[in-house]
Amino acid sequence: MMQLPIIRTQDLSKRYAMGDTVVHALREVSVEIQPGEMVAVMGPSGSGKSTFMNVVGCLDRPDAGHYQLAGETVESLSRDALAEIRNRRIGFVFQQFNLLPRTSALENVELPLLYTSLSKQQRIERARRRLDQVGLGDRLDHHPSQLSGGQQQRVAIARALVNDPVLILADEPTGALDTRTSLEVMALLQQLNRDGMTVVLVTHEHDIAAFASRIILFRDGRVISDTRNQAREASASLAQLAGEGGQAAAVAAAAADPEAGTDA
Ligand SMILES: Nc1ncnc2c1ncn2[C@@H]1O[C@H](COP(=O)(O)OP(=O)(O)O)[C@@H](O)[C@H]1O
Numbered sequence: 079m080m081q082l083p084i085i086r087t088q089d090l091s092k093r094y095a096m097g098d099t100v101v102h103a104l105r106e107v108s109v110e111i112q113p114g115e116m117v118a119v120m121g122p123s124g125s126g127k128s129t130f131m132n133v134v135g136c137l138d139r140p141d142a143g144h145y146q147l148a149g150e151t152v153e154s155l156s157r158d159a160l161a162e163i164r165n166r167r168i169g170f171v172f173q174q175f176n177l178l179p180r181t182s183a184l185e186n187v188e189l190p191l192l193y194t195s196l197s198k199q200q201r202i203e204r205a206r207r208r209l210d211q212v213g214l215g216d217r218l219d220h221h222p223s224q225l226s227g228g229q230q231q232r233v234a235i236a237r238a239l240v241n242d243p244v245l246i247l248a249d250e251p252t253g254a255l256d257t258r259t260s261l262e263v264m265a266l267l268q269q270l271n272r273d274g275m276t277v278v279l280v281t282h283e284h285d286i287a288a289f290a291s292r293i294i295l296f297r298d299g300r301v302i303s304d305t306r307n308q309a310r311e312a313s314a315s316l317a318q319l320a321g322e323g324g325q326a327a328a329v330a331a332a333a334a335d336p337e338a339g340t341d342a
């Protein structure tokens with residue numbers, strides 16, 4: 079049996095009027111993304127990446143063209159119906175995490191479930207399970223300010239997963255993180271992808287796009303290339319970085335203490 083694409087767009091177009099000029103944010107964009115893909119969306123600033131993600135994420139509607147999300151036609155739905163599909167089927171991850179401050183990790187992850195018919199007990203159970211999955215089972219009561227950037231992004235990923243979405247959309251998920259933490263977040267996204275989740279992320283860093291198995295390049299509102307990529311393993315890059323860090327620490331220690339490193 080043919081599986082339906084998770085994302086199928088045909089000739090998506092979106093224009094913005096800017097005074098008396100028109101900006102073509104998207105021009106006839108046709109893309110299919112299959113279940114289980116991990117796709118990086120790249121392109122210079124202003125090329126249409128966010129507009130594409132907003133339409134694909136049911137946050138915005140195109141002016142023209144068609145969009146089916148997991149077989150469901152969404153381009154002509156009302157705002158309320160779009161919101162409903164968005165909450166039910168898509169998990170969002172943002173550059174700035176977008177967690178509620180002064181609210182525990184558990185409550186942040188529970189939030190998308192408030193609009194469901196689940197009981198409080200069921201909501202807590204699900205939120206706890208997702209925090210366990212991202213390695214934060216021991217940080218349930220911590221507020222965002224008590225967590226590192228990488229931990230906050232993992233809370234955000236747990237929140238994105240809590241509704242059992244068909245798709246994770248991430249706009250620059252590592253944009254606010256250092257190298258090591260970026261690798262940790264990418265390793266987590268790759269793990270989720272291996273477990274079957276479809277992941278689409280925007281990045282302007284080639285080092286991050288290297289972890290995707292497909293790279294779609296936008297320019298001036300068009301897709302100008304769409305290529306398969308032999309994905310690197312983020313966990314291997316992380317191990318390599320740790321190795322280099324260990325060596326650097328040993329070199330620094332040897333420099334500070336000339337006796338170190340010589341055999342006694
Ligand atoms: N709400 C808006 N109003 C007017 N112009 C917009 C709006 N959103 C995006 N644009 C324009 O559409 C083009 C594509 O923007 P965007 O999708 O944000 O690009 P990217 O995410 O690749 O930087 C840009 O020229 C941008 O200025």
Ligand SMILES: [Mg+2]
Nearest residue numbers: 124127128129
């Ligand atoms: Mg953008």
